[in-house]
Amino acid sequence: MTYLGLDVGGTHTRAVLHDAAGRELARATATGGNPAARGAPAALAVLAEVVARTVADPGAVRGCLLGLSGVSALADPDGFAEACRAAFGLTVPVRLVSDAVVAFAAGAPAAPGGTVLIAGTGAIACRIAGTAVTERAGGLGWLLGDEGGGFWLGREALRHAHAHAHDHPADPLGRAVLDACAAPDPAALLRWAYDGPPHRLASLAPLITELALTGDPAALRITESAAAHLAALVAALHRDDAPIVLAGSVATAPGPVHDGLLARLRAAHPAAPLTVAGDGAAAAARLAAAAG
Amino acid sequence: MTYLGLDVGGTHTRAVLHDAAGRELARATATGGNPAARGAPAALAVLAEVVARTVADPGAVRGCLLGLSGVSALADPDGFAEACRAAFGLTVPVRLVSDAVVAFAAGAPAAPGGTVLIAGTGAIACRIAGTAVTERAGGLGWLLGDEGGGFWLGREALRHAHAHAHDHPADPLGRAVLDACAAPDPAALLRWAYDGPPHRLASLAPLITELALTGDPAALRITESAAAHLAALVAALHRDDAPIVLAGSVATAPGPVHDGLLARLRAAHPAAPLTVAGDGAAAAARLAAAAG
Incomplete structure (x- = not known):
């Protein structure tokens, strides 16, 4: 059982895979993969590629969460999430949240x-x-x-x-x-x-x-x-x-x-309490595990 | 002897022809003819067309002045002025000044x-x-x-x-x-x-x-x-x-x-003294006459 988190920015995309105990198993980085900025097809290609480099066994992934800026402005968020699931080869749904949610979790994990x-x-x-x-x-x-x-x-x-x-x-x-x-x-x-x-x-x-x-x-x-x-x-x-x-x-x-x-x-x-956000992709993986 | 003034804006171009006594002989209006906004060839076409509708005898024109926004940013103002002269069919040079000069003259003619x-x-x-x-x-x-x-x-x-x-x-x-x-x-x-x-x-x-x-x-x-x-x-x-x-x-x-x-x-x-600018094209024609 593994959990996949992605922090999708305008210039960088980061993916992290955790095991059930929250230990990091793999990590990869790619260019920006935001569908609002690049269009859905180009964004999907970036995301699928970085996930392929992070996840050896997509069937073992029990939760996947993707932090995305402008998620509320996506024309069809459900369609994009389903396209991600298919492109990643996952058997579980992909969850989209605002990049602000991931950033907050990366600075205040317990709050x-x-x-x-x-x-x-x-x-x-x-x-x-x-x-x-x-x-x-x-x-x-x-x-x-x-x-x-x-x-x-x-x-x-x-x-x-x-x-x-x-x-x-x-x-x-x-x-x-x-x-x-x-x-x-x-x-x-x-x-x-x-x-x-x-x-x-x-x-x-x-x-x-x-x-x-x-x-x-x-x-x-x-x-x-x-x-x-x-x-x-x-x-x-x-x-x-x-x-x-x-x-x-x-x-x-x-x-x-x-x-x-x-x-x-x-x-x-x-x-x-005042903190600086840490690793967004790891926070996304933690949120994926917490929801899974 | 006549004097031709043009007030060239982003959305409107106005041309006025004066006689030597400052009386208006003809007037025409066209779309914006600013070379900075439209490119020199398109601007020249607009200007030549509005001048052709204003001036029956280009050989009688003794002075021509053109007020233009962004004149200081033109790559080749002298070249553009000469292209105007040729396109208008004039025998005298075309003088380019800032639209601010024409606007000032249109509000404070004697100052x-x-x-x-x-x-x-x-x-x-x-x-x-x-x-x-x-x-x-x-x-x-x-x-x-x-x-x-x-x-x-x-x-x-x-x-x-x-x-x-x-x-x-x-x-x-x-x-x-x-x-x-x-x-x-x-x-x-x-x-x-x-x-x-x-x-x-x-x-x-x-x-x-x-x-x-x-x-x-x-x-x-x-x-x-x-x-x-x-x-x-x-x-x-x-x-x-x-x-x-x-x-x-x-x-x-x-x-x-x-x-x-x-x-x-x-x-x-x-x-x-505080005034509102009047007719820019007429002011341009007056400036053309004053310089001619």
Whole structure:
């Protein structure tokens, strides 16, 4: 008897196989396998391949759970789950849950519920009860919001660079952005922003974090503002003393956003256990076993 | 001897022919003819066609001036001007200036310089001296800024509708947006926003203005915020008692944004003459005559 968990992200998919005692038997990683991002056929191919590398005996799998961002927006979640079961060669149903459920379980394995903040390119906070998302804050995507996430950080960096492109002496953040975009002047900066896919702005986020670590005032203002936006997403949902879990590179990578966020969350929710999400795929396998 | 002026916008192109005394001889309108938006060949075809309907005798034209948004971002402005001259059949050069120069001249014909605010889908303020733009504020486009413009208004409406989609009783602005997007729920609202071109959000701007006129508090908050953003663009540039000219549908259409903007500008710049831009094509023809 084995249990299979998958953590399906936009850029990485991770699969883990547990035995009945919760010991890890196998693990594999692949590229992003999200049907919302890639279309169902391409996503299924990625998932089937990573499962084939993880599971030697599909007939022995007693439970399978798949954490997926945007699961609530899938046109036909039941159809996709059944297609996964068939593609994986399983005899048990595949269960789809929100990636927020898996992220929460990866940070607070024993808790029946609480709040999880996921800040990577986007930014969303979710209230979790069991394997259900009961409330959301943020998560509107790059076009409409996601303040404090990687796209937002990159956009703030670009706005700053545009405003200060002609300063003398040159401002460090502005110069770093102009260099990263290979832009000699403000007009070239705008062309860089508009000629590529919008999410490319998120690639500038690490510049801000690096410069903030050197004490650059402009970068520190932006990271502090990101921390405030992210803490506000949690505050919009969090109640009682349930755990708060942080997930996603912007919220969890060591540095000024993470530090500022921790400080704000500790001040606002002093009794809530505060953790960083661990291994999502292992959490998905644990959830599969708990449900199986 | 005649003088030809063109006001080339994203959605409309207007051409006007003046005689040497400044009297209008002919006028024609066509679709948008901006080379930055449509590519040079398609833009040239639009412009040549509208000029052919305006000018009976190209050999009599002694001056031609063309106001164009994004003229500073054109890869080869001189080449485009020469291609216009050839396509129009003129014997005199075609002069390209920023649409901001034409808008300013359309509101303050006698002034040597001042400030113009153009707020349509986007939002930019320009300081004008003669036929040159000497400073800009805003105008970063929908992805990076343009706070207070039509895209921004539409995005605020959408964010509001998403946040209040489940309110009971239903909020008027939220309901108007859900109806306009044919969205039964918040998820459908996000799909509407992300499935189309981003500038489609600007189509929601009139909803806000309409509701603000009925006294809706949410719509009034957004229009008031738009007026503040637009007034701040002017304040970033404006000096002395030179005229301030308003142009673009969001800044000039009667209603709460225009009213709020006027009130703020009058308070901040009490000695500056404040006007609304008139006919851009006629202003372009006047500038052509003044230069010729």
